[in-house]
Amino acid sequence: MGNTVKNNKAEDNIENYSNEALFCDLGLYHKVHVDCTDFEHTSQQDYDSKYGTEFTVYEIRYSKQFNRLINFMLDTKNVLMFCPLCNERLSFQLDTVPLSKELKDPFLDGYADYQIDDELYTSEVYRMSERIRSIISENGMFDKLIRCTHDSSHVFKFSYMLQKEGTYPNEFLTLTKIGQYPSIRDLNIGNIKPYQKLLKKYKKEYTTALELHSAGIGIGSFVYLRRIIEVLVENAFSKAVKDGKITKDEYEDEKVRERIKLLRDYLPPFIVDHTHIYKILSKGIHELDEEECNDMFPVLKKSIDFILDEEIEIQTREKDVNETSKKLGQMNSQNTIV
Ligand SMILES: [Zn+2]
Missing domain, CATH: 1.20.120 (Four Helix Bundle (Hemerythrin (Met), subunit A))
Known part of the structure; x- marks a missing residue:
């Protein structure tokens, strides 16, 4: 049951899932791909007042999918979901997952255009590899708790596992849901309630x-x-x-x-x-x-x-x-x- 993930099999990736889908739709033990090396590149013009010259600064940041993973872990924005205990659709508050300062920072590397001719090689892949190791050791298994805003005793828990796949420099992560309460069925009863009659x-x-x-x-x-x-x-x-x-x-x-x-x-x-x-x-x-x-x-x-x-x-x-x-x-x- 989905124990292998092919490196090129990126279509079922974390960006396809909203927070609500990660709670209510993602099945147990199903691996979701998290690309880590399709970095985001940004550039901006800067000015050196000492020499009166303009130059471009390039920055390399987390891939979109790794960013999505970090955002999901940190996110505290309310989501609207069916509460099987209240038996209606309500706002839920999300608890944040504790992450190190290093992991919260999407910046990997940066350089100015005048440095390109120097023997300076970018080290974003190596730094990303370090972050992958950090997230596995700190948060290899993590829980996301959500709380019903109508009744504070309605606390639901979703457990996930992160695994490193591939080898350097082509490493990536997979996210697997390994447990949850309430069940997917109970969280979706709200969808079928109007159908029942x-x-x-x-x-x-x-x-x-x-x-x-x-x-x-x-x-x-x-x-x-x-x-x-x-x-x-x-x-x-x-x-x-x-x-x-x-x-x-x-x-x-x-x-x-x-x-x-x-x-x-x-x-x-x-x-x-x-x-x-x-x-x-x-x-x-x-x-x-x-x-x-x-x-x-x-x-x-x-x-x-x-x-x-x-x-x-x-x-x-x-x-x-x-x-x-x-x-x-x-x-x-x-x-x-x-
Ligand atoms: Zn509730």
């Missing part, structure tokens, strides 16, 4: 997908996300048959992506516009490994969230239309209107 049929698939993803079982989670689409399509088919818009033969002859197009009037627009979601999920199940599926999970889960939101809108409207139509019928039969 109207979308009972999908609840089991949805929560199982989250549970499997949080346990690092990527392919299994895809099976359940795909199942949500299949159930949606089956329900749309039943409605379309009832309306006389489609026959069983027409439906059974088609592949799922074609069925979605045939049933476009009965399905949430997001799935109609993105029929390839089904293809991606199927490809994951048949061809990809656990790690690749886990990398793709957050975007696919978000897509399913959009689809279920739209399905709720459709169902709510249908219910309203039916009730209003029934009331109008009653008024008409009671002859209360002349």
Whole structure:
């Protein structure tokens, strides 16, 4: 389960995760890449008043991804999340992770343009390597605590591990979540709460997908996300048959992506516009490994969230239309209107 990270496999990197995603979406034991050597270069003009000359100062700082890691550890800005104990979405305060002064400073090296011809070679890679060693020895395992602003006894803990990968001068880090309370499932109950009544049929698939993803079982989670689409399509088919818009033969002859197009009037627009979601999920199940599926999970889960939101809108409207139509019928039969 994702125990190896290839050096070139940088697509699932820490910059793809907001703080909230690092708490609520990142599955346990799934490694996230933190590039350390794609340094940020800045330059600025300076003036030497003694000699009356202008020169350029170059500075080399942490890579964007290493900076993101440091910011996540230090960040104290509130995040809006579902509190399973309060049972609503609330602001959480973040505790900072204690870091040494050296690690907090993103500056690695600097030089002026007139020094370039000198035999001065930049040492940013070496200095970065030292920082990597420092962060591993000081914070190789760290906890991020967050506190519910509604009730100070609601303190949640997320534990992470940092590991050095690669060899000098191509070292990088991986961030792995190794524990958390509450579970990913409980933190996401807020997302499925509105679905529970109207979308009972999908609840089991949805929560199982989250549970499997949080346990690092990527392919299994895809099976359940795909199942949500299949159930949606089956329900749309039943409605379309009832309306006389489609026959069983027409439906059974088609592949799922074609069925979605045939049933476009009965399905949430997001799935109609993105029929390839089904293809991606199927490809994951048949061809990809656990790690690749886990990398793709957050975007696919978000897509399913959009689809279920739209399905709720459709169902709510249908219910309203039916009730209003029934009331109008009653008024008409009671002859209360002349
Ligand atoms: Zn709370």
